[in-house]
Amino acid sequence: MDTPSNNARSWxxxxxxxxxxxxxEDVDVRAAVRAxxxxxxxxxxxxxxxxxxxxxxxxxxxxxxxxxxxxxxFFTCHQSLDVVNEIAWIWxxxxxxxxxx
Amino acid sequence: MDEDLVLVQAAQAGDLDAFDQIxxxxxxxxxxxxxxxxxSRADLEDMVQETFVRAWRALPQWRPDKPFLHWLKRIxxxxxxxxxxxxxxxxxxxxxxxxxxxxxxxxxASHEGATSGDDLTGVQFILxxxxxxxxxxxxxxxxxxxxxxxxxxxFGWSKVKAKVKAFRARQRLKTILTRHGYTLE
Numbered sequence: 001m002d003t004p005s006n007n008a009r010s011w012x013x014x015x016x017x018x019x020x021x022x023x024x025e026d027v028d029v030r031a032a033v034r035a036x037x038x039x040x041x042x043x044x045x046x047x048x049x050x051x052x053x054x055x056x057x058x059x060x061x062x063x064x065x066x067x068x069x070x071x072x073x074f075f076t077c078h079q080s081l082d083v084v085n086e087i088a089w090i091w092x093x094x095x096x097x098x099x100x101x
Numbered sequence: 102m103d104e105d106l107v108l109v110q111a112a113q114a115g116d117l118d119a120f121d122q123i124x125x126x127x128x129x130x131x132x133x134x135x136x137x138x139x140x141s142r143a144d145l146e147d148m149v150q151e152t153f154v155r156a157w158r159a160l161p162q163w164r165p166d167k168p169f170l171h172w173l174k175r176i177x178x179x180x181x182x183x184x185x186x187x188x189x190x191x192x193x194x195x196x197x198x199x200x201x202x203x204x205x206x207x208x209x210a211s212h213e214g215a216t217s218g219d220d221l222t223g224v225q226f227i228l229x230x231x232x233x234x235x236x237x238x239x240x241x242x243x244x245x246x247x248x249x250x251x252x253x254x255x256f257g258w259s260k261v262k263a264k265v266k267a268f269r270a271r272q273r274l275k276t277i278l279t280r281h282g283y284t285l286e
Binding site for chain 2: 010
């Protein structure tokens, strides 16, 4: 992985040669730009709140967020189950102890 | 410079022919700058087109006290940064272990017959393994050879932030280069 190269390769030399690469000279975007700026801009129409919510819930990041939330809730409950059992177990001894006192 | 002013003011007033002349005048400069980000013809044309479309939409904000080309380059630099963000590699690509045939990074421009175009492709490939901000910063710093102050101004960073980012980007680059047998010098 960290083995040195058999022929010394220099980043400086590589970038120096890369800088001399010429860009294509025949790029002409005039027609494409004119077509795009001449076309009417799509007007924003306020969708109903329901549509907005539906669109929001379709987004991957929100779905992933909910999935993570659900998983972490599951694990928290799963892990705290033992603790709850232990508390219940201690609780059931508390009655006789208190009665003894 | 005065001709710039006349053309830009005409374009600000909605003159499409004047804007056509602006494009004719500056598209080779913008193309050369964005070519540092991608050698792919399709990507390059998209970026150049997007630069001028955004420039047209932002024309009302341009003020004659700043050079028009500098303003245009700022838009182009941000298009380049967005390109890096869109074409970001998975963070796990940096953890790829070499196989028996080696790692793709080991074979970049190692042969003598490599052209400058091959070298540019190689540099872009290496930089593509960095986070997008680092990639854009080092592209402008090492390939376009812009001063750090100018890069900071293009991306709306403070000079200190640009210096810190450049230092961290170089460190990350050094790690990748060392791993694949390159030296920074």
